[in-house]
Amino acid sequence: MFDSANIIVGLEIGTSKVCAAVGELNENGALSVIGIGQARSRGVRKGEITDSSLAEEDIRNAIVEAEQMADVEIRSVYLGVSGNHLRGFNNHGVHPVVSADREINEDDVQDVVRNAKAVNLPAENYVVHAIRQHFTIDGQKGIQNPVGMLGARVEVDVHVVHGNLNRIRNSIRTVKGLQLEVEEVVFGGLASSLAVLNNTQKELGALVIDFGAGTTEYVVYNNGVVKHTGVLAVGGDHISNDLAYGLKLPLGRAEQLKIEQGGAMMDEALRGKNIALANEVGLPSRTVNCDHLRRIMSLRIEETLQLIDQDLARHGLHEYLRAGVILCGGGARIPGIQDLAERVFQMPVMLGQACSINGLSDALKQAEFATTIGLVKFGSLQQKGKAVRGGLLSGIKDTIGALIPGRRG
Amino acid sequence: MSTSDTGGLVNQALSVRVFGVGGAGGNALTRLLLNPPGDARLTVMNTDSQALNASPVPDKHSLGATDMRGLGAGGDPAMGQAAAEADEAQLREMCQGADLVFIVAGLGGGTGTGASPVIARIAREAGALVLGVVTLPFDCEGSRRRKQALLGLEHLKAEADGVVCLPNQKVFKMIDENTSLADTFEFTNELIADGVRGIWRLVTQTGLINIDFSDLRSALKGRHAESFFASAEATGPQRAKEIVEKIMSSPLLEGGEMLTGAQSVLVSIMGGADLSMAEVNRIMEQVNRRAEGAHLILGAAIDSHYNQRLSVTLVASRFQVDAPASPDTIETQRTVAEDAPEMETHFLKRQESVQHTQRFVAPPPELSAEKTQELLQARGLVGGGRRRKSANAFQQQLPLEVVSKGRFEKSEPTIHKGEDLDVPTYIRRGILLN
Ligand SMILES: Nc1nc2c(ncn2[C@@H]2O[C@H](COP(=O)(O)OP(=O)(O)OP(=O)(O)O)[C@@H](O)[C@H]2O)c(=O)[nH]1
Ligand SMILES: Nc1ncnc2c1ncn2[C@@H]1O[C@H](COP(=O)(O)OP(=O)(O)O)[C@@H](O)[C@H]1O
Ligand SMILES: [Mg+2]
Ligand SMILES: [Mg+2]
Numbered sequence: 001m002f003d004s005a006n007i008i009v010g011l012e013i014g015t016s017k018v019c020a021a022v023g024e025l026n027e028n029g030a031l032s033v034i035g036i037g038q039a040r041s042r043g044v045r046k047g048e049i050t051d052s053s054l055a056e057e058d059i060r061n062a063i064v065e066a067e068q069m070a071d072v073e074i075r076s077v078y079l080g081v082s083g084n085h086l087r088g089f090n091n092h093g094v095h096p097v098v099s100a101d102r103e104i105n106e107d108d109v110q111d112v113v114r115n116a117k118a119v120n121l122p123a124e125n126y127v128v129h130a131i132r133q134h135f136t137i138d139g140q141k142g143i144q145n146p147v148g149m150l151g152a153r154v155e156v157d158v159h160v161v162h163g164n165l166n167r168i169r170n171s172i173r174t175v176k177g178l179q180l181e182v183e184e185v186v187f188g189g190l191a192s193s194l195a196v197l198n199n200t201q202k203e204l205g206a207l208v209i210d211f212g213a214g215t216t217e218y219v220v221y222n223n224g225v226v227k228h229t230g231v232l233a234v235g236g237d238h239i240s241n242d243l244a245y246g247l248k249l250p251l252g253r254a255e256q257l258k259i260e261q262g263g264a265m266m267d268e269a270l271r272g273k274n275i276a277l278a279n280e281v282g283l284p285s286r287t288v289n290c291d292h293l294r295r296i297m298s299l300r301i302e303e304t305l306q307l308i309d310q311d312l313a314r315h316g317l318h319e320y321l322r323a324g325v326i327l328c329g330g331g332a333r334i335p336g337i338q339d340l341a342e343r344v345f346q347m348p349v350m351l352g353q354a355c356s357i358n359g360l361s362d363a364l365k366q367a368e369f370a371t372t373i374g375l376v377k378f379g380s381l382q383q384k385g386k387a388v389r390g391g392l393l394s395g396i397k398d399t400i401g402a403l404i405p406g407r408r409g
Numbered sequence: 410m411s412t413s414d415t416g417g418l419v420n421q422a423l424s425v426r427v428f429g430v431g432g433a434g435g436n437a438l439t440r441l442l443l444n445p446p447g448d449a450r451l452t453v454m455n456t457d458s459q460a461l462n463a464s465p466v467p468d469k470h471s472l473g474a475t476d477m478r479g480l481g482a483g484g485d486p487a488m489g490q491a492a493a494e495a496d497e498a499q500l501r502e503m504c505q506g507a508d509l510v511f512i513v514a515g516l517g518g519g520t521g522t523g524a525s526p527v528i529a530r531i532a533r534e535a536g537a538l539v540l541g542v543v544t545l546p547f548d549c550e551g552s553r554r555r556k557q558a559l560l561g562l563e564h565l566k567a568e569a570d571g572v573v574c575l576p577n578q579k580v581f582k583m584i585d586e587n588t589s590l591a592d593t594f595e596f597t598n599e600l601i602a603d604g605v606r607g608i609w610r611l612v613t614q615t616g617l618i619n620i621d622f623s624d625l626r627s628a629l630k631g632r633h634a635e636s637f638f639a640s641a642e643a644t645g646p647q648r649a650k651e652i653v654e655k656i657m658s659s660p661l662l663e664g665g666e667m668l669t670g671a672q673s674v675l676v677s678i679m680g681g682a683d684l685s686m687a688e689v690n691r692i693m694e695q696v697n698r699r700a701e702g703a704h705l706i707l708g709a710a711i712d713s714h715y716n717q718r719l720s721v722t723l724v725a726s727r728f729q730v731d732a733p734a735s736p737d738t739i740e741t742q743r744t745v746a747e748d749a750p751e752m753e754t755h756f757l758k759r760q761e762s763v764q765h766t767q768r769f770v771a772p773p774p775e776l777s778a779e780k781t782q783e784l785l786q787a788r789g790l791v792g793g794g795r796r797r798k799s800a801n802a803f804q805q806q807l808p809l810e811v812v813s814k815g816r817f818e819k820s821e822p823t824i825h826k827g828e829d830l831d832v833p834t835y836i837r838r839g840i841l842l843n
Contacts, residue, residue: 045820084823233823234830241816242833246842251816292842299834307825 008383009066010375011059011077012188013171015044015214015237016330018058019369020077022070023357023376031380032358033373035070037062046233047082047188047215048167052174060178076181078379080188080371081128081171082215085164088187088229090133091116093156104137104146104154116158126165128187133157133225144224159226161187183379189217189229191374194381196328196352197221204323207345208352209308210370211331213237218308222320230311232304236331239300246296247288253277257288264301265336266294301337305344321347328352332367423508425449425609426537430472430525431482431489432457433515433544435464436594440602441513442466446609449511452503454528456492456520457481470503472496472524482519484554486561489523493531500528504535509612511605512539512569515577517546517554522561529568541565541572542604544597548578573604573636573724575661582660600661603640607722611677611708636726637667648719649688653695656723668700671725675706681715692721700725702832 008023008031022035039061043054067074093116097108117130135143137151146154172182193208205222213236220228239262244254261275274287312318324347327337332351341349353365354373364373427449429438435453442451442465452468455461457480461469473492482488493500504510510532514521525541532539543565546554566572580597588596639662641655662668676696678689689709697705703725817823823830828837835842 045817046823048820050820084821232825232830233821237816238831238833241831242835244816245833246835289842295840295842296833296835299838299840303830303834 006383007070007072007074008376008379009074009077010080010191010372010377010379011063011175012080012191012371012375013044013049013055013059013174014041014080014082014188014212014368014371015047015235016212017041017368018044018055018062019372020059020062020066020074021364021369021372021376022066022072022074023380024070025380025383029384030358031377033364033376035066035068035072036364036369036372037065037067037069039065045214046084046235046237047212047231048085049170049174052170052177055174056177059175063178063180074180076183077175078191078375078382079171079175079182079185080191080375081163081168081185082188082212082217082231083163083167084215084231084233085167086128086161086187086229086231087163088159088161090227091119091130091158091160093117093158095154095156097152097154102150102152104149104151106147108154109135109147109156112154112156113158116156117160119160119162121162124165125162126168127160127162128168128185129161129190130158131161131190131226133159133227134223159229161190161229184382186375186378187217187229188212188215188371189219189231190226191372191378192217192328192352192370193219193221193226193374194377195354195357195370195374196326198355199224201323201326205320206323207308207312207317207321207325209305209325209327209341210329211235211304211327211334211337212329212368212371216304216308216329216331220312220317220320222317227320228312228315228317230308232307234300234304234307235329238304239297242296242300243293247292249277249288257293258297261290261293262297263294263335264298264340266291266298270294297334298340301331301334302340302344305341309344318345318347321345324348324350326350326352328367328370330368423612424506425509425511426504426507426532427451427511427513427605428528429453429466430512430514430528431455431518431521432460433518433594433598434513434521434525435460435466437513437515437542437598437601437605438466439464440595440598441605444602444606446606449609454520454524455481456489456524470496470499472520482523484557485519486523486557487519489518489520489525490527491523492520493524493527497527497531500531501535504532504537507532507535507537509609510537510539511608512541512565513543513601513605514541515544515546516558516561516565517550522557525561526564526568529565533568533570539569539571540608541569542601542608543572543574544601545574545576545578547581571636571726573608573638575600575604575638579660600640603722604638604724607638607640607677608675608724610679610710610722611675611706636724637661638722638724640720640722642718642720644717644719649691652719652721653692656721657695657699662723662725667725668696668703671700671703671727673704673706673726674700675722675724675726676708677722678707678709679712679715679720680709681717682711682713683717684709684711684715684719688719696723701836702829 006025008025010021012019018039018041020037021033024032024034039058041058043049043051043058049055063074093112095108095112095115097104099105113130113132117127119127134141134157135146136155137143137146137149138153143149168185172185175182189210192210196208197206202221202224208219210217214233216232216235218230219226240251240255240258243249243258244251247254249257270290273290275290277286277288325341325345327341327349331337338349338351352367352370354370357373357377427438427441429435429451432455435455438451438453445451450468451466452470453461453464453466454470454472456472458471461471473495475495482492512525512529514525516522529539529541543562545558545562562572562574575597577597580593580600584593584596639656639659641652643652643655656662668674674696676693678692693705693707817831
């Protein structure tokens with residue numbers, strides 16, 4: 001009933017949830033989300049699969065739910081990856097134009113990007129993305145699309161995101177175990193940024209922070225391209241663990257308390273106040289000091305944001321962020337996090353919403369779906385890119401097969 | 410209380426065996442016999458039949474009796490090892506059904522040093538949790554004994570679940586320097602007996618706060634811990650404060666410094682009916698402050714004989730980061746092992762304040778003041794003779810949750826510029842709540 005070529009599925013195997021979204025690309029190139037499926041994630045810590053059989057079960061449940069809602073059979077996915085092992089840096093590639101007429105063609109572009117990707121990395125590393133920034137032709141900088149231009153020497157700047165081969169393989173293998181193809185692996189933070197930023201924000205310069213349960217991912221754009229990426233293996237789980245430790249509560253209760261009573265900012269009005277915890281059978285009722293709760297949370301969130309701020313400072317990126325900071329991921333729901341982030345970054349902070357996709361109900365615009373929706377968007381850009389050759393992101397599908405030898409059917 | 414696989418296990422039903430191996434081990438058991446830990450079964454083992462016969466401990470086993478003819482191992486650990494191996498079948502028999510086995514020995518001679526690792530292996534294979542409680546020789550005993558002892562310690566650590574270590578030399582700091590060698594040994598023996606009692610109490614006694622045997626097991630199991638311990642007693646209104654000071658100033662814990670690098674700390678508190686939860690909290694707060702980042706395991710029990718008295722035993726453990734040394738790698742490790750364990754400790758302390766192995770886990774929740782009151786009142790209603798039974802009743806009323814695994818137990822620590830971000834921010838920033 002659907003042409004499967006027009007069906008694009010994003011899959012995020014998050015620390016708190018596994019989420020799959022089905023997008024449909026119509027003849028006019030408009031993208032609609034027609035199905036979504038979710039499962040609580042039990043086999044993931046800090047963005048990486050630690051129990052593949054649990055993860056497999058959770059992925060299956062999310063996929064089945066999405067299939068039912070969209071009424072399609074899912075065969076392949078764009079897979080989000082995260083974890084402390086992912087790193088980003090900028091690199092440069094050079095390529096002499098060899099054609100007699102010196103007209104730069106698509107092959108020259110592929111070659112120069114390949115050169116930029118040929119990074120001297122240890123063998124256990126895998127390049128997830130080599131995102132084109134700008135081309136330079138015979139010294140002239142800032143060229144977006146060199147195809148058809150004349151020149152003897154073409155250069156390119158790319159942002160490379162790489163990670164540990166075995167860990168990425170591990171995610172792919174788990175997905176493939178469910179008879180699903182992996183179209184491409186995508187850095188989760190990059191996907192989120194595609195979901196929540198519009199073109200103006202990318203041009204002006206923006207920082208997107210996806211504050212998840214096990215990892216916090218961030219991406220910096222300027223002049224329409226990705227300038228910087230990063231991952232911290234710190235997230236909402238750390239807040240809960242801190243609260244469990246500091247307030248002497250079981251982890252489950254701490255998590256619940258965080259969501260029901262948490263906040264990122266200290267509040268004078270809470271000083272000396274207590275929260276009575278619901279009675280459990282046979283347990284004495286307990287109270288928790290509101291001030292302690294807030295202080296523990298606030299310190300953790302502030303520190304996490306500060307670590308990002310310091311990283312930006314090290315790379316001299318602050319001045320590029322004219323559109324400010326956009327928060328997404330479940331952590332964006334923490335009351336007061338916007339204010340706290342404004343204090344840390346000293347610039348305007350907004351809450352991100354997945355945008356420019358049709359059919360998104362308000363529920364899907366929620367901050368924690370940014371990655372999954374962004375994966376669908378990434379997929380659609382790749383599909384369109386295939387049609388017109390050369391998109392924002394270089395295709396790497398061919399290399400995925402090489403990751404899992406002998407299993408690509 | 411964690412309702413883990415051993416959740417149904419009643420503490421009293423634990424079968425505990427204490428083996429005193431070699432001369433020093435036997436002597437320590439003599440002290441333990443004066444105030445034995447409940448119904449733990451004590452057995453002395455030696456290659457030296459004369460020493461064995463002289464022991465007041467009734468249960469004796471002559472190690473390698475057929476080959477050694479009861480003449481002792483003459484300071485050669487290979488002899489001690491061979492003797493224990495020759496008796497493997499009998500030793501296995503003795504370990505049958507035991508849940509917890511203590512192996513008490515003085516390292517440095519032939520029997521204790523050579524036989525203990527063998528006995529530890531056999532006991533472990535029989536399914537018991539095995540804890541070694543051992544001394545290291547005095548400096549004046551010479552470097553040969555010392556090397557032999559450290560080598561034996563490595564072997565024992567590889568076989569036992571945990572080894573509590575008491576360097577005899579440190580005892581010198583606790584006693585008058587004119588004390589005779591015999592009295593010094595006696596003093597050490599008493600410390601060892603205290604250690605065994607404290608740990609035993611921790612896992613077997615039911616009381617205000619119970620430690621599940623499975624918690625101890627999971628704290629030590631398979632991690633080849635090396636542990637140091639200290640005990641103290643105090644009376645009077647300031648006893649909680651005093652006892653902490655005593656413990657922290659104990660040379661055995663290097664003035665509390667041992668706690669800084671510890672990954673887990675077991676605290677056993679014993680008091681009379683007057684023991685208050687506030688006191689328990691005060692002690693734990695102090696321990697917590699010094700052992701930041703350690704997994705704290707607390708047990709508190711009430712013994713009617715303890716009126717006015719408060720006694721605390723604390724065992725600080727650090728886990729071996731590397732795989733345990735296998736016998737063939739021992740030789741190459743010798744140069745490392747030659748450094749005194751104290752040195753190793755300092756090294757670890759500095760290195761591990763950036764803790765790559767330390768996991769931060771939520772401790773058991775405290776009891777509320779009301780509940781404490783309730784408990785203490787309930788206690789008062791039952792006669793002293795029925796203590797155990799009543800304690801059991803508390804246990805049912807009080808399903809304490811002991812969270813023994815943190816959220817990040819299974820994952821790689823998040824280290825950022827040498828700082829372990831898994832440790833709560835407020836702790837790393839030294840912010841006190843209150
Ligand atoms: N604390 C304490 N340590 C002792 C005592 N006797 C010996 N030691 C220490 O323990 C070490 C081993 O001595 P023993 O236990 O006599 O030796 P063994 O294991 O019986 O071995 P062999 O006599 O060679 O068969 C010595 O080097 C001393 O440091 C004692 O009564 N108390
Ligand atoms: N209202 C809230 N207050 C505090 N934390 C929240 C709130 N809502 C969600 N979270 C936290 O956000 C995290 C989940 O975010 P999400 O982006 O779904 O994570 P992941 O993608 O890593 O699975 C959890 O740690 C959750 O506790
Ligand atoms: Mg996420
Ligand atoms: Mg002897």
